Amino acid sequence: MGQMNMLSRCFYYGIISRSSSTNAPAQLFRGKNWIQQKVKFDNLPKQELSTNVIVFSFDKNSSDKNSIYATDKNFQNTLDNAMKLVYNEKMIAFNEEEATNKFNAWKKLRDYIYSQLHDSDLNNVSKVFKPTLTEYFLSSSPSNLLVKLQNINKIENVVWMKLKEHKLINFDQYNQNITELQKYVYLISNAFDHVYDKDILIKQKPPYDSLQENNKISTILNPAEWFPEARKMRRNIIMHLGPTNSGKTYRALQKLKSAEVGYYAGPLRLLAREVYDRFKTEGLRCNLLTGEEIIEDLSEIGTPAGITSGTIEMVSMSKTFDVVVLDEIQMLADNDRGWAWTNALLGVKAKEVHLCGEKSALPVIKKIVESTGDNLIVHEYDRLGNLIVEKSPMNNDFKGLRKGDCVIAFSKKKILDLKLTVERETKLKVGVIYGSLPPETRVQQARLFNNGEYDVLVASDAVGMGLNLAIDRVIFTTDLKFNGKELQELTSSNIKQIGGRAGRYKHNDSSNEVAIGKVTSFHGDVLTTIRKGMEAPIEYIESATIWPTDEICIRLMTRFAPSTSLSDILELIALQLAQNSNNLYKLSELRNKLTAIKIFEDMEDIPFVEKLKLSNAPIKDVPLVKKAFAYFCETIGKRQTKTLLSYDLPFDIVKYSCIPQEKYNLEMYEALYNIVTLFCWLGNRYPNYFVDLEAAKRLRITIELIIFEKLDRLRKNPYEHNLHMRKLKVPRQKKWLWS
Structure with a gap:
């Protein structure tokens, strides 16, 4: 202490x-x-x-x-x-x-x-x-x-x-x-x-002596047994492994197209939307299913399409499929979201489960499939095109940038600094992509870059997944990234994932020209790290992230005193599962889930099962967003019916006259966007409480347009004040307009 x-x-x-x-x-x-x-x-x-x-x-x-x-x-x-x-x-x-x-x-x-x-x-x-x-x-x-x-x-x-x-x-x-x-x-x-x-x-609590209780404990500690219906099947698990730009997902999607009932599970809403749009363009019936958006492709008699494109968290464990595609399967090791891939791999009821991703996931997949008793088939692919690490760095020469370059940085402040600097020192038009931008804004920035309206892209590692970008050269500004606790050197997997976006191959390209991508840096020492990372042997994933299903949590709840909190139960499960699986499984990072749980945990009017559902809400650790989530949880507890504009939230700044005003900064609109997304997410799960989703979606579109316009008109970095605030350890929310 x-x-x-x-x-x-x-x-x-x-x-x-x-x-x-x-x-x-x-x-x-x-x-x-x-x-x-x-x-x-x-x-x-x-x-x-x-x-x-x-x-x-x-x-x-x-x-x-x-x-x-x-x-x-x-x-x-x-x-x-x-x-x-x-x-x-x-x-x-x-x-x-x-x-x-x-x-x-x-x-x-x-x-x-x-x-x-x-x-x-x-x-x-x-x-x-x-x-x-x-x-x-x-x-x-x-x-x-x-x-x-x-x-x-x-x-x-x-x-x-x-x-x-x-x-x-x-x-x-x-x-x-x-x-x-x-x-x-x-x-x-x-x-x-x-x-x-x-x-x-x-x-x-008194001990449990019966064989039946011991069997229940064994089931709780064996994630493969959480999904008994899937265990009744002998599934074909087909892996499509290869580096970025090897065509692995393309091949899996060809198999999905021929299925009567199938699901594409992507890591991001924008990627699910891209597959949905692709199938629709090709004349294939397809539904869209994400946490915030549901579009059913209905026939004349009201029958939905058999194929659905959606996010990984939304794939059903109760429906029977012919084919399920789990994209970016290496994400099963991610501390926060990896549980969704692992649970889907263990639990989807499908004749064929196609896994697309890096070869680094192969050993852990083999162990998991061995425990489930399924049949494993592995296909490996080579990169469609060449990738070259340049011999010399650019030595901070922004004038050496050229059309088709993508500059990589790892913070919003740095990304916006670079955009302003490049546009000031060159005649190049610069687009930006970073994680907290709305997905639609990221797609729009990518489209303008691919169409040539933006010459250069400045982006975070958000470009490493879910965006089809016509990048010729990737330029790293650093080899360090903040992991939430400290600066950490990029792993070889990070470097390959980002660097591999250079020279991206397009399946609809009719030319026979081989795509050549280049990777470099502004600094010699960073370029040395990047070269080592690109040439490094594969870092194999050792364990998969897991999270207990609602059924498991409910079963455990009966073993504890009625006053036991949800967070206490989750922490106890988290401690034990990894220890009892020979390190095959690790538990999802509790910190982010508990951020949401602490908001509603003491609301006695919300049943335990509903609290489990709310623990997965897409809430960002931002004061205004947490305030809004508390309002929304109170609505559920009190069984009220409300529209988005019923709440005391600053949607009065969502108007075009606010765009030129610097006091209404990007961070405000990003927070409001997340609130609207959260409202839509809840509206799909509690349609009697959260109503008029169409109005909320129209408001979200307006916020997207404002964010895009503020980026386009950017003359000063709106995040410069954050560095000063962090030094003073002043809570950021006190500087916000609506505090």
Whole structure:
């Protein structure tokens, strides 16, 4: 605790929201006592651990000498008296087991308080704490109890009086005022209940001895058994392996065209749309199915087409197909989204499952297919064209850029800086592509580049997947990329995926000319790294990312106390699955899912099954988007019917007159775009709650046009202020217009 920096402490005390991780024991699922856990006390003084003597005060020698408990006599006395009252109220028990559990809860509560008293920065953290009613009263976690107590007078008295009216707080009927001691007792009592439910009772669930229960546990820990209907089939798994521009997906799609019932599963909505448009152009009936958009190709009698192009997350596990194509199969190792590829590979009911991707996925696919009992067929392809790494770097010479070049950078700020610099120093017109741009805007930028209206493209690694680009030369500005925690050198797989976009082959090209792509850099040391990466042997994927299905989570929910949170269950599953699969599977990154879960987890009106569904919502970690998602979840909980414009969100800036105004920056419109996309995603799942999707889609188109126009008219980088803000550690949302 003493080694935590100030920002980490703010996360720890709940001042800045961040998903936390539960330290569940490694043997949780093993043996008949898999659910029982020993309560740990990491901060209690030795004398309290070794005896059963009850004390209400806290040892000043076991806390920081500058803690509020050691320096503020009033705080010390109030806390001690409150602890005594809580003990007398809570420790009533009707049997020996209950008495033991409550005594452990008491010690664990004191353990939490000692952990905070040890913290030398507790007072500084408390000063910047600005409590909301939700943080104060809906969350009873003891990890920030002392911070709440120090700020108890920041909550207006009218709120405490409401608690009194509803008899949620103990008070003296002859005294109309609520004392500070009563407030302390209320918060500490809630913290005790939280510890008793979450740290004690859950860990003392009785063991399961029956063979039936052991079989259930075995099923939970074997992802291949999550999909029993698929296991009843002996499927043909056909792999199409090769580098970028080898025609592997083209060949798989030819097989899909001949199927009566089939599905193309792509990594991106824009790629699913591209396949859909291609099939329609060729006169083939095809549906489109993505998280935000559903288009059914209906016959005269209302029968939908047998073939569907969609995103990987939307492929059905219950429908029977003739052919399913899973594109970019190497994505099954991705920490965030890889579960969708792995679950589809394990669970789709299809006679033929065609996997398109890099050869790096072959070993892990072989192991998975061996566990499922399916038949594996492998086809390998060579690149259709040549790829050359240039001998010399460009030495930061922007005037050396030429039509058909694609410059690679890894941040929005850098990409927009490069666009402005290249256009200023040359006569070239520059387009941009980066991940948070709306997919339609990315397609539009790509189309203008392919048509020659843009001479040069400046892009992130978003060009490495899902866009057909007529790039002659790829130019790396760096060999480092921020992975969310630190700068990390590009892997050879990253380099090959991006560099392979140069000299891209087109199947509709009638000429016999061999495509030649070139790869280079502005810097000599970066070019050395790129050359090594392009020439490096294949880095084989060692494990596949997995995520438990809703059915598995529901089955597990019955094994826990009713008060167990969804995030606790997911963290426990996450800990165990990888350990029980011989490293064949790893669990999806919890951080992003928990960002969404924390928003609705305490909303009691939303059933557990619905919370599972909402955990997969496409929500970006942006303050305004999370605010909107909270509104949407409240709508679901209250069973309301609303249009997008019913919410208090800044859609008043979605007008063309705002385009020239720099205060309405790209980040604002990207956030609004994500909100509309999120609304459409929910509308497809809750059509009775979120209505008038057509109006929402029209609004999204307008936002896309505004983003495109702002990019086209760009004269100053709108993200320059972010670097300064990061240095100051100022929360970005405070600078936003609608804060």
